[in-house]
Amino acid sequence: MSALTLGQNMRYLSRAEVVNLGITRATVLEKVHQALVEHGNKRYEMPAKIGVHPYEDVFFHAMPAYIPEMKVVGAKWIECYPRNPREFNLPQTTGVLCLNDVETGVPTTLMDSTWLTAARTPAVTVLMAKKLHPGAERFGMFGAGVQGREHVRYAAEHLDSLSEIVVYDRFPEVAEKLVADLQPDVGVRLRVGTSIEQVVKECEVLSSATLVVREPMALAKSEWVSAGQTILPCDLNTFWDPEIPLRADVYITDSTEEHDLFVEMGYYPGGSPVIAAESGEVLADLKPGRTSADQLIVNSNIGMAVCDMAVAQAIHEAAEAQGAGTLLEL
Ligand SMILES: NC(=O)c1ccc[n+]([C@@H]2O[C@H](COP(=O)([O-])OP(=O)(O)OC[C@H]3O[C@@H](n4cnc5c(N)ncnc54)[C@H](O)[C@@H]3O)[C@@H](O)[C@H]2O)c1
Known part of the structure; x- marks a missing residue:
């Protein structure tokens, strides 16, 4: 397939075509790192997500972003329907x-964003885990779905000090399948x-990708959490006892603006924690992350369009180089 002609056509990439480009986790980490550092330095444009809610428990989000340094601009249109899988x-x-x-504004690539979302989210978790908790030996993952699986892959490959990853899902067979499927591919021991309680008490670093619900499920209790742990939820703290972010010594979020939006929508009924820094500021060394071994750190990454655009750029470049996808007339 030939290269696209600006203003005359754009490239469409299906889910399988995106996957088949063969973009590595190392590339995703590099792109996401760059996007976070740009975000930390406030060199971006990214309005807080606007959304619509056809049902009480679902959301659609419009996620535009522009990163001048990376010369990337675009928007993701994403939904979350928690009951879809079942x-x-x-x-x-x-x-x-x-x-x-960026120069002319014309659309260049339209792509399925499933792979990209599944990749950039654990990339953020792993980059932050590395920064906030170097040397961790046990990583605990709550939720063994799309995000849980990718978190395990990214953590196993890029958190060098890990000896074990413990996976928990409310459906044990889902966690068992994750372990059976991924263990042959990774060098770290995986365990269900x-x-x-057991997972929270055993692991120094913990992440969760379960459900986002307005009323916290509060399944991981505050009394099980101890000094020195690092908790990196991808599901807006709804899995965790609301007391945990409030008692954290350091509370970091990827975007204060996004965080405030969710506070306004009622996702933090116990009150908002005091935000010490944004993830990008910590990664860019503009603000401290962990300053002592006994600090309890919560780093909630809600998901940012700047990270999506950075990974989409890698996809766009690979698709151009490989002539992948279908050219559609504008
Ligand atoms: N922060 C971000 O950038 C970001 C990006 C994508 C998805 N997410 C969020 O991550 C979550 C998971 O997304 P996904 O695509 O992996 O969904 P998924 O449906 O594929 O997986 C979710 C898993 O969590 C398990 N689960 C649900 N409730 C649980 C509980 N109480 N205890 C233990 N396990 C439980 C489910 O059984 C399922 O296996 C969603 O809440 C989604 O909104 C966040």
Whole structure:
């Protein structure tokens, strides 16, 4: 397939075409790192997510972003329907992403964003885990779905000090399948956790990708959490006892603006924690992360469009180089 002609056509990439480009986890980490550092330095444009809610428990988000230094601009249109997997055998999160040419504004690539979302989210967790908790030996993962699987892959490959990853899902067979499927591919021992309490108490670094619900599920209790741990939720703290972010010595979020939006929407009924820094500021060494071994750190990464655009750029470049996808007339 030939290269696209600016203003005349754009490239469409299906989910399988995106996957088949063969973009490595190392590339995703590099792109996401760059995007976070730009974000930390406030060199970006990214309005807080606007959304619509056809049902009480679902959301659609519009996620535009522009990163001048990386010369990337576009928007992701994503949904989260928590009941999809069980009721419709469809993913909880799907969406599309449109990249545009910075100079002329014309659309260049429209892509399925499932792979990209599944990749950039654990990339953020792992980059932050490395920064906030170097030397961790045990990583605990709550939720063994799309995000849980990718978190395990990224953590196993890029958190060098890990000796074990413990996975917990409310459906034990889902966690067992994750371990059986991924163990042959990774060098770290994978194990199914038998209870939330056990996993919280055993692991120094913990992440969760379960459900985002307005009323906290509060399944991981504050009394199980101890000094020195690092907790990196991807599901807006709803899995965790609301007291945990409030008692954290350091509370970091990827975007204060996004955080405030969710506070306004009522996702933090116990009150908002005091934000010490944004993830990008810590990664860019503009603000401290962990300053002592006994600090309890919570780093909630809500998900940022700057990270999406950075990974989409890698996809766009690979697709151009490989002539992948379908050219559609504008
Ligand atoms: N922060 C971000 O950038 C970001 C990006 C994508 C998805 N997410 C969020 O991550 C979460 C997971 O997304 P996904 O695509 O992996 O969904 P998924 O449906 O594929 O997986 C979710 C898993 O969590 C398990 N689970 C649900 N409730 C649980 C509980 N109480 N205890 C233990 N396990 C439980 C489910 O059984 C399932 O296996 C969602 O809440 C989604 O909104 C966040």
